Amino acid sequence: MKLSDKKRLQILDAAQGLFYQYGLDQTSMDTVSSHAGVSKRTVYNHFSSKEVLFHAILDRMLEKVANVSIIEFDSTCPIQAQLTDIATQEVALLTSSEFLKIGKIAFMQMLQQPELAKSLSANSIGCMTYFSEFLMQASAAGALKITDADYAAKQFVYQLKSFTFYPLLYGFEEVSDIAMNRAIEETVMMFIARYQT
Numbered sequence: 428m429k430l431s432d433k434k435r436l437q438i439l440d441a442a443q444g445l446f447y448q449y450g451l452d453q454t455s456m457d458t459v460s461s462h463a464g465v466s467k468r469t470v471y472n473h474f475s476s477k478e479v480l481f482h483a484i485l486d487r488m489l490e491k492v493a494n495v496s497i498i499e500f501d502s503t504c505p506i507q508a509q510l511t512d513i514a515t516q517e518v519a520l521l522t523s524s525e526f527l528k529i530g531k532i533a534f535m536q537m538l539q540q541p542e543l544a545k546s547l548s549a550n551s552i553g554c555m556t557y558f559s560e561f562l563m564q565a566s567a568a569g570a571l572k573i574t575d576a577d578y579a580a581k582q583f584v585y586q587l588k589s590f591t592f593y594p595l596l597y598g599f600e601e602v603s604d605i606a607m608n609r610a611i612e613e614t615v616m617m618f619i620a621r622y623q624t
Contacts, residue, residue, distance in 0.1 A: 435473045437463040443484050446532045451481055481536065488529045489552065492520060497557045500564040506571060507619060513554050513561070514587060514611040520553045521592040522602065530596045555584060571622040579622060586614045 441463035445454040456477055460467040474480035498513050520526055554561075562576040573579045590610035594600035 434465050500561050502568045510615045517554045518591050572624045
């Protein structure tokens with residue numbers, strides 16, 4: 428790895444920790460350079476502004492959580508079991524430390540920058556990268572009856588988020604393994620009750 432690339436990583440690592448702990452507004456580029464062990468000039472050589480640095484951090488963090496195992500529809504397997512597998516994988520992502528860090532770092536900025544919220548919502552993460560296609564195939568096979576797969580996919584994921592990701596992000600509730608398992612089971616049952624043939 429070239430020295431320039433190494434310094435870039437040092438800057439990203441330092442800034443990520445600082446933004447997570449103190450927020451974007453409370454972190455100066457001077458503080459980033461100090462924690463990264465590089466000069467302020469070096470920071471600006473890599474990132475022209477704090478906002479550019481912020482987006483680079485988000486992009487890097489999103490890449491870390493982007494690799495999910497695609498669960499393909501299997502007509503020989505009960506739909507409840509397949510939906511449970513998808514929900515279990517999704518909850519593992521939503522409650523992972525990396526995903527929660529993204530949420531915490533991005534949340535305050537989204538209130539100030541509506542365009543950031545739109546940008547992040549446009550990023551398909553987790554099962555949203557394949558779930559609509561899965562639901563269309565399940566519907567075509569007669570396992571479910573869905574006319575708007577994109578809407579149904581959001582219903583499924585937003586339900587899971589409400590009981591797992593958001594309580595952890597805002598810190599108003601501990602989410603135990605029992606609570607996570609219940610969220611998965613109830614989400615799948617409600618989804619099947621709504622879309623069963």
